[in-house]
Amino acid sequence: MIENEIGINSFRNEWQKASISILFTHGMLFNSYERFFKSYDLTTQQYNILRILYDQYPDPVSTSFLREKMMDKMSDASRLVNRLASKELVLVSPNTSDKRLVNILISERGINTIKEITGKAFLMDEMLQGLTEEEAMQLTDLLYKSRESIRKVNESRAAAAQDHS
Incomplete structure (x- = not known):
């Protein structure tokens, strides 16, 4: 039980206990995902962006679109896109209709990375096989x-x- 795992013996109520349990489980799951994606030189947030771009392919998207769809709403999407571009996993080009925006598209290398990860996704699914x-x-x-x-x-x-x- 959560009490034994985190060393807290009492909770204000069952809602607090549920919240703490969700946060604790999130940490465990997140750390496992981070280790998995690290073998592809990615973070979970970077993978999330690649997955969104893959699902939108061949249509480019904006940074604001990515921010809206990302699991972690507090992420700096622009910084993440720049890191993915430096790894040649995404292509970034100016938006022709609005010079303040950029178009972001998954590259061929990004597509291949997503396909490779998808082939091993069962390793992540195994974590909840209990x-x-x-x-x-x-x-x-x-x-x-x-x-x-x-x-x-x-x-x-x-x-x-x-x-x-």
Whole structure:
């Protein structure tokens, strides 16, 4: 149980316990993903961008599009794109209709990298093999419900903060 894993014996309530459990599990999963992607000289965030670009190929996207779709909304998409461009995994060109924007497209090398990673993706899937497929589906549903709850609370807090401004 989470109490034994992190050395905390009591929680304010079951919601706090669930939150701490999600954060602890996220850390474990994230560290495993980081180790996996490191063998491809990538970070999890860089892979996330490559995956988005691969799904959009052959259409280029903007930095703002990437930021909107990324799993980690706090990431610096421009910096990540620059790193991927230096590795020749993406192509960056000026946007012809808006000079302030750039077009970002996955390169042939990036496509090959994604295909290679996809061939080994089962190694990542194995981490949750302790769950049945039905349990994995239930977990996905519960996590979605959790994200919806977080969005609702954040929207409510933002509205309340505006009211007090």
